Amino acid sequence: MVNHFELFNLPARYDIDRTALDQTYRKLQGEVHPDRYATATSAERLRSAQMATLVNEAYQTLKSPVDRARYLLHLHGIDTQEETNTAMPADFLMQQLEWREAIEDAHAAADIAALENLLTDLKHEAANLETQLGTTIDEQHNHARAADLVRKLRFLDKVRDETKLAIEALET
Amino acid sequence: MALLQISEPGKSASPHRHRLAAGIDLGTTNSLVATVRSGMAVVLSDEEGHALLPSVVHYLNNGKVEVGHAAQVQQSHDPHNTIVSAKRFMGRGLHDIDDIGHYPYRFVDAPGMVQLNTVNGVKSPVEVSAEILKALKARAEKSLGDELAGAVITVPAYFDDAQRQATKDAARLAGLNVFRLLNEPTAAAIAYGLDNASEGVFVVYDLGGGTFDVSILRLSRGVFEVLATNGDSALGGDDFDRRIFCWMLEKFQIPPLGPEDTRLLLTKAREAKEQLTYHQQTRITGVLSTGDVIDLTLDNDTFGKLTQHLVGKTLAPIRKALRDADIATTDVQGVVMVGGATRIPQIQRAVAEFFRQEPLNNLDPDKVVALGAAIQANVLAGNKDENELLLLDVIPLSLGLETMGGLAEKIIPRNSTIPVARAQEFTTFKDGQTAMSIHVVQGERELVSDCRSLARFELRGIPPMAAGAARVRVTFQVDADGLLSVSAREQISGVEAHITVKPSYGLTDDEIATMLQSSFSHASTDKEARALREAQVEADQLLAAIRAALEQDGDVLLDAAERAELERHMDALKSAMKEAGRDAIAYATSALNRASETFAARRMDASINRALTGRKIDDLKV
Numbered sequence: 001m002v003n004h005f006e007l008f009n010l011p012a013r014y015d016i017d018r019t020a021l022d023q024t025y026r027k028l029q030g031e032v033h034p035d036r037y038a039t040a041t042s043a044e045r046l047r048s049a050q051m052a053t054l055v056n057e058a059y060q061t062l063k064s065p066v067d068r069a070r071y072l073l074h075l076h077g078i079d080t081q082e083e084t085n086t087a088m089p090a091d092f093l094m095q096q097l098e099w100r101e102a103i104e105d106a107h108a109a110a111d112i113a114a115l116e117n118l119l120t121d122l123k124h125e126a127a128n129l130e131t132q133l134g135t136t137i138d139e140q141h142n143h144a145r146a147a148d149l150v151r152k153l154r155f156l157d158k159v160r161d162e163t164k165l166a167i168e169a170l171e172t
Numbered sequence: 173m174a175l176l177q178i179s180e181p182g183k184s185a186s187p188h189r190h191r192l193a194a195g196i197d198l199g200t201t202n203s204l205v206a207t208v209r210s211g212m213a214v215v216l217s218d219e220e221g222h223a224l225l226p227s228v229v230h231y232l233n234n235g236k237v238e239v240g241h242a243a244q245v246q247q248s249h250d251p252h253n254t255i256v257s258a259k260r261f262m263g264r265g266l267h268d269i270d271d272i273g274h275y276p277y278r279f280v281d282a283p284g285m286v287q288l289n290t291v292n293g294v295k296s297p298v299e300v301s302a303e304i305l306k307a308l309k310a311r312a313e314k315s316l317g318d319e320l321a322g323a324v325i326t327v328p329a330y331f332d333d334a335q336r337q338a339t340k341d342a343a344r345l346a347g348l349n350v351f352r353l354l355n356e357p358t359a360a361a362i363a364y365g366l367d368n369a370s371e372g373v374f375v376v377y378d379l380g381g382g383t384f385d386v387s388i389l390r391l392s393r394g395v396f397e398v399l400a401t402n403g404d405s406a407l408g409g410d411d412f413d414r415r416i417f418c419w420m421l422e423k424f425q426i427p428p429l430g431p432e433d434t435r436l437l438l439t440k441a442r443e444a445k446e447q448l449t450y451h452q453q454t455r456i457t458g459v460l461s462t463g464d465v466i467d468l469t470l471d472n473d474t475f476g477k478l479t480q481h482l483v484g485k486t487l488a489p490i491r492k493a494l495r496d497a498d499i500a501t502t503d504v505q506g507v508v509m510v511g512g513a514t515r516i517p518q519i520q521r522a523v524a525e526f527f528r529q530e531p532l533n534n535l536d537p538d539k540v541v542a543l544g545a546a547i548q549a550n551v552l553a554g555n556k557d558e559n560e561l562l563l564l565d566v567i568p569l570s571l572g573l574e575t576m577g578g579l580a581e582k583i584i585p586r587n588s589t590i591p592v593a594r595a596q597e598f599t600t601f602k603d604g605q606t607a608m609s610i611h612v613v614q615g616e617r618e619l620v621s622d623c624r625s626l627a628r629f630e631l632r633g634i635p636p637m638a639a640g641a642a643r644v645r646v647t648f649q650v651d652a653d654g655l656l657s658v659s660a661r662e663q664i665s666g667v668e669a670h671i672t673v674k675p676s677y678g679l680t681d682d683e684i685a686t687m688l689q690s691s692f693s694h695a696s697t698d699k700e701a702r703a704l705r706e707a708q709v710e711a712d713q714l715l716a717a718i719r720a721a722l723e724q725d726g727d728v729l730l731d732a733a734e735r736a737e738l739e740r741h742m743d744a745l746k747s748a749m750k751e752a753g754r755d756a757i758a759y760a761t762s763a764l765n766r767a768s769e770t771f772a773a774r775r776m777d778a779s780i781n782r783a784l785t786g787r788k789i790d791d792l793k794v
């Protein structure tokens with residue numbers, strides 16, 4: 001079994017060539033996608049469905065910074081313990097409380113603009129953590145710290161989902 | 173002595189027969205069939221030259237069925253037995269249809285899908301849709317002069333699993349070989365994108381008679397990548413008609429109407445709506461069965477106010493889709509308008525204002541979906557097409573299952589690219605628990621009761637263990653049609669269970685078989701003969717596919733012994749086809765299929781290597 005990086009012919013690093021990733025994705029799907037095998041034997045159709053699923057899975061993993069980092073750490077034998085280890089530095093927890101309060105307030109005030117601003121803030125915050133992930137993994141090879149960053153990003157993702165849900169609830 | 177044949181270099185020795193393929197737009201209001209002829213996608217018309225087939229089915233008391241224009245004229249004469257907009261009931265229960273009072277039908281609350289009582293018996297929306305598909309199939313085969321090898325049928329992108337299953341069932345019932353279910357906005361994007369050689373991010377806004385879809389796609393050199401989709405599978409031109417209808421009732425203080433008058437006024441409402449696209453105001457006149465005369469004038473302003481909230485209802489899904497795709501309106505290259513209801517000027521204005529650019533209306537909004545489906549069908553049939561095209565589509569709604577406390581746990585999030593598979597582990601709640609019930613749901617809400625229930629099944633025979641010790645791995649798989657199957661396996665004991673989600677609303681294979689049978693007993697077709705023919709066709713296709721594969725890669729990817737083994741199975745199938753019955757052919761077919769698995773895997777690996785390195789297959793000797 002090849003790993004996702006090998007499948008995409010990319011070096012196993014956090015910092016990847018996004019253009020190459022996108023191009024290879026299209027090339028690979030161009031070869032394995034079920035649409036290419038609509039009239040093939042059922043053995044080939046089955047194989048095509050499996051491979052297309054794998055290529056999608058690998059692409060999504062490599063495309064998302066946090067998923068890519070988690071996957072790299074996993075290849076290094078590191079479990080990011082996102083379900084079990086919820087210990088976070090106090091300032092990060094404070095920050096989270098503030099975000100959640102902001103969501104509630106904006107929701108109560110039906111203030112969609114405020115929620116959209118929050119989404120932008122969260123995006124910036126995530127971008128910031130992602131930059132740190134790059135140096136931590138590729139240069140410092142500090143996997144424990146990288147796992148911390150992945151956990152933080154996971155928290156951010158949840159806050160972002162909640163914000164989106166709040167916006168959707170107000171829009172409908 | 174016969175001359176030896178030598179093929180042209182680079183051409184396969186067995187000349188590829190052009191396979192007839194069609195694209196079918198099964199619409200709420202109108203349906204169409206298109207095909208690719210001499211490299212051009214064209215809509216096929218009926219003998220009178222009509223391209224659109226009204227999606228109307230009229231059941232007569234002599235067992236006959238009328239479809240299309242003939243049925244349409246019966247609408248207000250025989251409303252109970254003239255079914256329009258059946259698509260709105262596909263995969264839906266009676267409780268899902270909130271405006272039940274507005275339909276002139278005799279609904280039957282069946283456990284699965286809602287059904288309709290007609291003079292011709294109780295009909296499910298699947299059977300009604302199958303009548304429309306049969307008519308289109310006949311039209312295509314007549315005009316192309318031969319049987320269709322298969323078809324691509326379009327569905328609203330926002331259709332859930334139950335609605336997709338119902339559509340596929342209808343196609344099978346109509347005797348169509350379904351190459352693929354294709355999302356309507358994606359089909360439109362193909363037709364538009366190929367026509368205009370477009371590159372970049374495009375939005376398709378599709379407001380038809382009964383459904384609304386919005387899809388955001390990235391187009392790049394023949395690749396159509398759907399980034400996100402959203403919509404409302406119960407919003408369309410019909411709802412605008414209904415607003416006018418309600419306005420008429422109010423204006424005119426009309427007493428409760430019978431079904432004939434309801435249908436009459438709905439038709440008048442629709443005509444008025446369409447008139448207002450071209451005129452500032454329109455006059456609505458008619459005589460009710462009570463003798464009351466209707467004479468009203470509706471102007472564009474009033475119509476605008478009546479339907480403002482409907483226009484607004486299409487904007488929320490657009491915002492959601494943009495957020496999911498992480499795309500700003502300023503990133504959007506163009507907004508392609510699809511569906512008859514996008515002709516409404518208020519819609520045009522609202523879309524222009526939202527995206528701050530004029531929407532694109534240069535393709536016929538009625539035909540573009542069928543044309544795109546025809547192009548895809550032609551590619552899937554394996555006919556050489558200069559348009560190398562690749563569609564990467566997504567599922568519209570999250571898929572998950574019920575966990576403790578009636579909460580929905582998402583397994584595959586909405587807008588995941590298909591095909592996709594995801595697994596998650598669950599455990600037992602009680603000591604000694606030996607069974608686990610798995611409830612599959614679709615939707616975005618947290619509570620299971622707010623999501624659509626797709627299926628329930630049980631995993632039994634888990635060995636008794638302490639609570640939390642069992643490890644049940646549940647795998648969700650969505651294929652390229654967007655259809656789900658689910659399996660569950662206890663990891664320690666290995667007990668497993670799986671189902672193709674034939675949702676509570678779909679038909680079981682048995683039900684389809686019964687329906688097929690009853691429709692054939694009319695046509696007095698011998699069921700056995702048909703089954704034998706199907707087996708022969710399948711065997712023929714398999715042999716042809718393997719022959720082609722051997723010719724391409726056989727020398728490189730198989731050694732002599734492997735090739736001989738495969739050929740032995742091919743010969744076995746060939747002789748079964750000559751003398752044996754259906755079962756023997758089916759048996760030899762599946763044996764050959766199994767024997768070809770390794771070859772299939774190697775071919776796939778070789779093509780991956782080729783994609784990665786650009787090397788020729790000859791460099792990759794195994």
Ligand SMILES: Nc1ncnc2c1ncn2[C@@H]1O[C@H](COP(=O)(O)OP(=O)(O)OP(=O)(O)O)[C@@H](O)[C@H]1O
Nearest residue numbers: 199200201202380381382383409446449511512513
């Ligand atoms: N000139 C017009 N002005 C306004 N509405 C129109 C006009 N022409 C057609 N329509 C409306 O367009 C709708 C039909 O559109 P279309 O044929 O695209 O739908 P469909 O494909 O059958 O439905 P769906 O895609 O929702 O299943 C009807 O409601 C019809 O009244």
Ligand SMILES: [Mg+2]
Nearest residue numbers: 199380511541
């Ligand atoms: Mg349509």
